[in-house]
């Protein structure tokens with residue numbers, strides 16, 4: 001990990017349109033469970049088209065190496081109390097973030113998380129929230145997200161985090 005950090009790494013971050021989706025799917029699907037690649041394709045198609053959300057792609061040497069998705073007005077988790085529901089109404093929701101394994105630990109995800117913040121500010125939203133199974137500590141340590149609660153979906157417990165902007 002530390003050796004990669006010494007190498008300056010510069011990739012291009014774009015806000016994708018529907019014309020970017022086919023190549024993004026081809027480049028990024030290899031790190032995904034084959035049973036769920038159709039879900040990924042459906043998701044990035046929707047996020048590249050609809051005005052209430054965005055698909056960000058990181059490109060390096062003509063290949064896509066990472067993606068992140070964000071949406072305005074996602075529904076709060078089912079068990080949320082009224083205070084949480086009201087808070088999240090005015091927050092964007094980060095719904096997907098992945099960097100291909102050979103490009104990790106070079107700050108690519110950090111650039112995409114930064115892009116979430118820019119997008120949320122551009123849409124006059126007060127913050128960002130995410131749900132994660134394993135990366136709760138990471139969001140808190142690297143990006144100053146705070147714990148908001150937990151939610152259980154299909155018997156999998158996940159953490160809800162948020163960050164005011």
Ligand SMILES: CC(C)(COP(=O)(O)OP(=O)(O)OC[C@H]1O[C@@H](n2cnc3c(N)ncnc32)[C@H](O)[C@@H]1OP(=O)(O)O)[C@@H](O)C(=O)NCCC(=O)NCCS
Nearest residue numbers: 097098099103104105106107108109110111132135138142
């Ligand atoms: C989590 C993930 C997106 C990080 O991508 P990345 O490009 O390697 O992240 P960065 O290089 O921007 O790292 C930012 C910081 O997080 C640290 N970090 C990176 N991956 C980490 C991991 N898996 N666990 C803990 N810390 C991690 C880096 O060391 C760096 O910290 P530092 O600046 O204090 O050294 C990537 O590992 C990934 O795609 N994982 C699989 C999908 C996933 O878990 N997505 C998150 C969904 S909630």
